Amino acid sequence: MVSRFEHAPARATPFRTAALGAVLLALAACGSENGARPCALVYSPTGISIDIAAPDASRVSSASIRACWGGTCRTRHVALHPSSTSVPLGCDGDGPDSACGASASPDGGRHGFAAITDLPASPVQVTLTLRDRHHRAFLDQELRLTPKPAHPDNPHCATGVQAALTVANGQATAR
Secondary structure, eight states: OOOTTOOOOOOOOHHHHHHHHHHHHHHHHHOSGGGOOOOOOOOOOOEEEEEEOTTHHHHOSEEEEEEEETTEEEEEEEOOEEEEEEEEEEESOSSTTOOEEEEEEEEEEEEEEEEOTTOOSSOEEEEEEEEOTTSOEEEEEEEEEOOEEEOSSOTTOOOEEEEEEEEETTEEEEO
């Protein structure tokens, strides 16, 4: 016996499917309010990056960062990886449909990232320590820097707070 509250299952008719598709397409085309570009689902982690140029990079066996603000300090070991530079391979033409290529070439440098999830977007005192293979510190430098919100694709879509350090000629600088 079928109760009066039970209904037959709804079937998708071509009209319903087309109507639903049109509604979804219209919503997707709307984007966001006031014509602003919607935020992409791009993740930007919070922390401090380090780029070490050659020949300093060849001396580095380990790196650490100590960041302090408002009575809070965080120390992170930084895993370093070989860095590379982009080498153009040319284009197959000059028109708008031309394809161009590039290749990554090792540049003798190293880079890493210290994830500090609660890093503020305000001044931070940072100590960068680079050690050689004998664990001797050959760079132990304090810097003051101000991390900034990262905007991967849209200035209204910050997803993390970041700062960057560069080491060249035995000296660290904030960028």
